């Protein structure tokens with residue numbers, strides 16, 4: 001046992017310390033004692049260390065770990081839990097780095113883990129693993145990704161996946177048969193049986209057996225023997241011996257991921273399954289089964305009861321997909337509805353402009369035919385979520401010679417292109433949901449027109465009717481449990497980020513009575529009277545909405561304006577009562593403020609509900625003209641060519 005590392009250079013990669021020794025031997029030591037549970041970060045760090053060692057001249061690498069066990073598997077509760085749900089920042093950036101032209105393995109966090117694990121198979125230098133305690137589950141996979149394993153008689157090996165209900169093993173289905181033979185590998189994988197070092201040595205899983213004291217030295221001796229051989233010949237032999245192993249490992253890992261999804265489904269997997277089976281949006285003809293609204297609700301309730309998260313929340317599902325279903329070409333429906341339902345793409349609404357809000361038909365963003373498509377110039381404002389959206393539902397003027405309503409065209413605009421610049425705006429409640437969006441020669445493909453050129457006003461009306469019915473983002477059901485829901489909730493939180501103040505925008509009537517009680521105002525007759533007025537408004541609005549829904553059988557109509565106006569009245573009344581209850585203190589935010597600043601946020605957010613999706617005055621106009629049949633508001637600009645209208 002002569003080998004000893006004389007370290008020439010040392011570097012730390014996360015929880016892995018790497019050193020290059022004097023005999024061209026590299027060492028990589030995992031430092032997560034006692035069990036060295038792994039996650040995507042740790043495996044990524046190890047792959048970084050291998051790659052660095054190889055670049056720095058290592059001809060063989062000793063892989064060891066600090067603590068009782070070599071690697072006792074993945075830690076599903078600790079850091080690895082974060083990576084599993086795809087939330088780890090470093091994991092995400094790693095997986096971006098490691099793409100190197102390969103298609104990424106899907107399945108969120110597990111996919112990231114496999115991306116990193118796969119890099120271990122690609123390092124051209126032989127690796128000797130020193131297995132002091134347990135190499136279990138993915139820990140055995142880690143050991144089997146090495147070329148040799150030096151172990152103690154007491155070391156323990158187990159591929160325990162079947163026992164814990166997983167199929168996730170660093171391509172053990174490929175490496176293990178190559179080491180111990182097909183039949184033994186099958187037995188070990190099916191049963192998850194634990195074997196000790198003695199048995200491991202008998203079946204070829206351990207190449208050498210030594211006591212704990214000499215374990216690393218023995219691994220080092222083997223590495224030294226390899227490092228003293230002709231390095232190019234070693235690499236050539238290794239490349240031949242392991243010919244195709246990396247490819248087969250990758251294929252096995254992809255298969256593992258897809259099989260694992262059946263055991264441990266992700267939100268994405270559910271969404272794809274629901275979209276393809278037509279249960280995602282039961283009332284729609286695409287990703288659905290064209291069921292009547294009442295039956296659609298039954299399906300939604302059943303899925304909820306079964307604990308299955310449905311399609312994502314957001315503008316895409318609530319506005320854009322219904323609009324595409326009504327006005328889009330077959331191609332647009334085919335291209336955009338399914339990825340919206342599965343959550344692959346997100347949307348924003350590009351309607352309002354600095355000079356066109358209530359008078360939306362006065363918009364001036366200009367789309368001009370250009371080759372095989374359209375060229376877009378101009379500006380939008382108030383565009384919620386535009387900073388993160390993949391596509392925009394856009395209204396632009398395409399004809400200036402006809403009256404204003406007739407010269408507008410609706411488009412699907414790809415947001416991620418050089419001609420589109422998005423600048424976030426800061427609101428008075430401190431959030432930054434809105435954006436200014438500037439177009440300078442942005443391109444729109446010819447087949448991204450929704451409806452007919454010049455027919456954009458009909459698309460706008462459908463959109464606005466849906467918008468007026470928009471509810472706040474729904475909360476996850478109380479019974480939401482498990483990985484798919486965890487992922488759906490994380491995604492919903494991200495999607496709802498620009499909307500997270502919307503509950504406050506609605507006035508939070510739910511907080512009124514608890515606040516009156518907490519601040520000793522529940523017996524005040526004036527406060528009680530205002531609370532009663534609020535409740536009366538809320539209940540009558542709900543009954544009116546139910547009556548409207550029953551009368552229109554799920555179709556939108558001008559009655560949506562009644563609901564929109566009612567929401568605005570309720571929010572204003574709630575803010576009024578909050579002010580009466582809280583007094584001046586209600587204006588304070590920050591530490592020690594009422595409900596951690598929620599009351600203050602209500603007071604500065606409520607005005608938004610009277611503006612978004614059409615102001616209160618505009619709703620009153622619609623109610624007057626289209627429900628009560630009163631004469632239309634005169635609009636001198638509605639009949640002349642838009643070019644002659646003084647707009648802005």
Ligand SMILES: Cc1cc2nc3c(=O)[nH]c(=O)nc-3n(C[C@H](O)[C@H](O)[C@H](O)COP(=O)(O)OP(=O)(O)OC[C@H]3O[C@@H](n4cnc5c(N)ncnc54)[C@H](O)[C@@H]3O)c2cc1C
Nearest residue numbers: 349350351352357358382383384608611612613614615617
């Ligand atoms: C929370 C929120 C989210 C939004 N999200 C988006 C988005 O994602 N995409 C998007 O395109 N837009 C969005 N908007 C913009 C919204 O649609 C516009 O703000 C709204 O249509 C009003 O337009 P404006 O701000 O230009 O006001 P203006 O139209 O300039 O109105 C100013 C005032 O004049 C009144 N007024 C105007 N015309 C009349 C009339 N004919 N009769 C009586 N009174 C009138 C209005 O009621 C208002 O009080 C959002 C707005 C808010 C508050």
